[in-house]
Amino acid sequence: MLASLQAYAQPAPQRVLRVAPHADLKTLDPVAASIVITRMHGLMIYETLFAWDANLVPRPQMVESFSTSADGLAWTFTLRPGLKFHDGQPVTSRDVIASLKRWMARDTIGGKLGEYTDRMEAVDDRTFVLRLKRPFALVPFALGSAVGQIPAIMRESDAASDPMRPVTEAIGSGPFRFNRAEWRSGAKVVYDRNADYLPRSEPPDGLAGGRVVKVDRVEWLIMPDPATAAAALQTGEIDIWEQPSQDLIPVVTGNRNIRVERYSNLANQVMLRPNHLYPPFNNPKARLALAYATDQADFLAGGFGDERFWRRCNAYFVCGGPNGTEAGTEAYAKPDLETARRLLRESGYNGERLVLTTSNDIAAIGRMAEVTADALKKVGFNVDVQFADWGTVTTRQQNRGSPDQGGWNLFVTYASGATMQSPMTNIGTNMACERAWAGWPCDAEAERLRGAVVDATDDTQRKNAVEALHRRLAEMQPYRVLGQFDQPYAHRTTISGVLIAPVMLFWNIEKK
Template structure:
């Protein structure tokens, strides 16, 4: 009964807000023709960090793909294709790679893209990103042959060079101007001069309200048809505006009245309301969905001990967490695979023991780790509603095993800026956070940001260190396709299940909603805005 009343109240709110929005739209009727060249989108979060090499948050990656390009790009099946590159050759031993840039590449300030820009950008990316650092560990040198051709020499072969250089996950290998890329890789840049199909309109940017991108009229797209992030990035609009609307009911009303054209991540409980309209379409962006995850900080007690991290797996109930965050089970599924259930690498080997919660086992592991009731700083946000709701359920689960949880709720920008801090939790750091990452990111040991357990301190926030897991990850990446790689995958996954770099919370299909007159949204790891047009 309570659930029915709540749904009714939400629907009523949507209709009321919608009526108010319709009045505002009347004033804009004269601009209707121009509106067909402007796409208005409600994204899942506000843009706070402008540097796609500094952080791995999705909203910054979306921003990065608007204004920057990469040497290669992934298609809808996550295969790498040349993007900024015209030609690539490889020596017979796989140690020397030569790349030549395609014609027509210019930064937004008019400068031509040169190999000096590329080399500086790749070095910065290799110092920051999981995929980049793995490739960078095998790079002996990066040398410019001339302004358009450069060579990469490896110390040993790497089976995923072009895949890495086209990475659409984590911190993307965005090609920046040399002056920007040569800056301290640990400090986010604030310039926004790329060579991509859109220009960032800084004058129109209003934090917390609006982010604006204008078509780059000087951009020369590839000739191939678009496929995922690959192929021709043909912009069919003059402007894309991100409208920041943290309130889901407001966003739903705006979509119904046509004030916005796309709602990138609609609240699932409001989907029945918006989907009833014939002028609104609800679709999945891609087939891999997202993976929910509970990330512990492995630098500080208690989670510097793998037994405390394993306790998280025994204490948390995936069904409770996913239902709390995402509602109806039609949108989510239980899954304990680090590399995404339903994919070729989606094994759950080693996780059988905590298929269901075992609170006694969790308490025992926690005690063995030396935990004695110290405050656990759990940072989260309600700006992205599913994250905040999942965090509340996880916090309740952990309190059941005796953890002293301090759930600190901030805006998402604050949470993101806090995640890279390695300070102790009582000095501005943290112990836990909940998030989710795209299936495209998590489906492979090369790209999965959470399973990098290298001990150099350059892996993703949480910084787990396990030399055996890294040895097994390298063995998988070096293994020939077939039984050897299958065996290496199982060994790696069993080790991850034991040392728990993060707790897999399950998988979710996040749909998007669009007005029916919007066409051309591409099946890609994140939403991109070339190829889209309004009829």
């Protein structure tokens, strides 16, 4: 059986898959950064204990078997045999425990699981026990998370480091190895097939199942200019354009050797994120002013053009998803500029300069930032739009300093529907103060209501808990929901096997 799996994991033909990703890779640690490009990198080289299938159902990945005690307070996991890191060390329970502790200190659903966790104990090298203070039915879902900061299993020596400082090593146990020698920031990122990797025997399904690599090398070629990426796809210089600019989709689809398709079942959500640490957005009235001052259609049209790619939606947990209520948002479904001006005055804002940090590296985000400035100026906000490369912007987002000391007041971004569809994984609705995502919203009542979603004992109770939470979020505005859009990818017809998943995956892809 082992020999047959090894043969299956090591395809003979030499293949190089060339991809234009949506951004450059700056941070290597998928536990320290929740941005998509770092998560894509993390899923190349690391694995998680469980993995979500195409329907976001958790399936065992690194785990061979698991069991739960009758009272739901003890979960015992046994790792698959033969797991080893890229440096040859075996993956052990100690690595897993250290990795999970680090992840719980950073991630939205990881932090919630951490609140319920009493301790973790290694039984032997392959078996460990997660002991809870009270039942948490979403344990497999959490341990398979592919959104936010993913629960990547690292070497104990890496995972034991300060969770607030990114790990600079990139040694995982996944199907690809990071080729540091050929990494050129701003130009190229290279991954080689891990010949020692043993995939699961099940068919691939989303992130779950057998992660069989069918190319020998993946190159990310950084192309910030969309026209350059479009031309490269048409000439065959690249095989995949991960996030084509919508205004260039008609150009590439005119080529009979190119197809444009989706790799996600849920639309992406756009958000305007305020910094809750500093005036005026430490006052919920100023945050509500953002909601009343903005028309989603202006942002979506500016960012994504043709209306067939986007829709209005005020659901924090995504329209079309299992938790997609819009309860409590009815009042600002359309702009009300007078109400926005009144709330802004009542917040104590007096025209101080507000820093909106953004980038044109991701063209839609840069365009929506400019729409933001125009919209907010109409109601009295004094917005200073500051452009930088995307890596600098995402680094600055983590800066808790005041805006005049390298911090910020606002930014526009978007996240996958898979990330935002659940109160447990939605990074923006985590209002746990210093443990929240960039912007650091703080509201004990929202966190109590989020806990009620976890504690719900049936679907009806959980639905009611989600609606109550959503109404509170609509009042507190951790961020302004700017609607949602579909992001296709474009590929040469020589490429097949791209899986439905929260981010683009590179195993299972074949190149003719």
